[in-house]
Amino acid sequence: MYLTKEEEKTLRGDDGETLQKAMGILVALGDIYGADALIPIKSAQVSGVSYKTIGDAGLEWISDLKGTVKVPSVLNPAGMDLQNWERINIDVHFAKKQLEIIQAFKNLGIDSKCTCTPYYLDGFEVGYRDHLAWGESSAISYANSVLGARTNREGGPSALSAALVGKTADYGFHKPENRIPNFEITVGFELSGSDFGALGFIAGKMIGNKIPIFHLTKAPASDEMKMLGAAMAASGAVALYHIAGVTPEARDKNIVFDRPSERIAIEKSQIDTVYASADNSSAGRPDIVTVGCPHCSKEELEQIAKLLTGKTVVKEFWIFTSREVANKNKNLVSEIEKSGAKVVCDTCMVVSPAGDKYSCMMVNSGKAYAYVPGMCGMKSVFGTVERCVKEALGENI
Numbered sequence: 001m002y003l004t005k006e007e008e009k010t011l012r013g014d015d016g017e018t019l020q021k022a023m024g025i026l027v028a029l030g031d032i033y034g035a036d037a038l039i040p041i042k043s044a045q046v047s048g049v050s051y052k053t054i055g056d057a058g059l060e061w062i063s064d065l066k067g068t069v070k071v072p073s074v075l076n077p078a079g080m081d082l083q084n085w086e087r088i089n090i091d092v093h094f095a096k097k098q099l100e101i102i103q104a105f106k107n108l109g110i111d112s113k114c115t116c117t118p119y120y121l122d123g124f125e126v127g128y129r130d131h132l133a134w135g136e137s138s139a140i141s142y143a144n145s146v147l148g149a150r151t152n153r154e155g156g157p158s159a160l161s162a163a164l165v166g167k168t169a170d171y172g173f174h175k176p177e178n179r180i181p182n183f184e185i186t187v188g189f190e191l192s193g194s195d196f197g198a199l200g201f202i203a204g205k206m207i208g209n210k211i212p213i214f215h216l217t218k219a220p221a222s223d224e225m226k227m228l229g230a231a232m233a234a235s236g237a238v239a240l241y242h243i244a245g246v247t248p249e250a251r252d253k254n255i256v257f258d259r260p261s262e263r264i265a266i267e268k269s270q271i272d273t274v275y276a277s278a279d280n281s282s283a284g285r286p287d288i289v290t291v292g293c294p295h296c297s298k299e300e301l302e303q304i305a306k307l308l309t310g311k312t313v314v315k316e317f318w319i320f321t322s323r324e325v326a327n328k329n330k331n332l333v334s335e336i337e338k339s340g341a342k343v344v345c346d347t348c349m350v351v352s353p354a355g356d357k358y359s360c361m362m363v364n365s366g367k368a369y370a371y372v373p374g375m376c377g378m379k380s381v382f383g384t385v386e387r388c389v390k391e392a393l394g395e396n397i
């Protein structure tokens, strides 16, 4: 891979050991994937933040780094709400370690907003064709598909290296020729809300890491596309999708997609089987309900607040969102919390040990439905947000 004189110097160690390590990781990836050069990035999102997933080894690796990130950089969710960890059963040992990890990242100049929805944050606006180095699979899918930006599936170390250098290797989804749909999915009936999470769960399992183009009966809302992409990235390894007539590249007059030869149609009965998990007695009654995977938008908080107004939950009900979205919508947070539900920031049901003491979690997210059993060692059942709220209120018959 071609390097400029400056980049050669950094690789040689002239700018210190941390930047030498970071440049080494970028050059190794570039050589493996055939990049011809490094390209500047607009922002980075660094995964590998929760003490539950990176442990002491991760804490040590990050603490040894010296330097300052060159682009706006934000963290993926941590293992707890960084301000109110006690109210979600986090023990003091975990909390201490988690705060040490956050401090180690802050020492590098990284923003500790801890979210998988950086695109909602001030200072992380994303435009069409922006080059990014993001690490969380749902964020990558949203940036690539809904915003038409360009990021590969960065691991924690490669996203952090890109943040420190301010560049990434030019391969994969950074190149237009690698963004062409190779699988057609038609859905001939109307979808709404968490149906998109169910669709993503089914499609991801069927297509693995292909690049699907969807033909739908109507244009989804951005939250619905968020759920679709998150689920496909969890049950499969889809990092980019298109929706005919809707997503930026599918609407770009200068881009012509040939019709993929691999084609499937999804039937309503397939969507219904994902919902049926909630009726399956072997899963047992949920003892906790969570929404916000990916983190809730303002609109999703509004919907939940409306459903909860004047009511009281009888089960643990956690609503995950970024601290910035919560701080900007304090009225919605207090409306939700009047019911006894908890708005939890900086973390989520998957990367936190907070849910470990429960046995069955009800979720409205196809991603959480896919990940909770493996990452949290408990059962998951899937429902619409309305059904989840009813479960938390003890109103499901």
Ligand SMILES: C[C@@](O)(CCOP(=O)(O)O)CC(=O)O
Pocket: 046, 047, 048, 049, 050, 053, 054, 076, 077, 116, 135, 136, 137, 138, 350, 351, 371
């Ligand atoms: C499950 C996930 O959303 C959260 C875990 O992320 P992390 O690698 O621990 O930051 C990771 C992902 O899907 O990219």
Ligand code: SF4
Pocket: 076, 077, 116, 136, 138, 230, 292, 293, 294, 295, 320, 347, 348, 349, 350, 351, 367, 368, 371
């Ligand atoms: S809430 Fe969901 S999408 Fe966000 S980090 Fe957790 S598992 Fe990933």
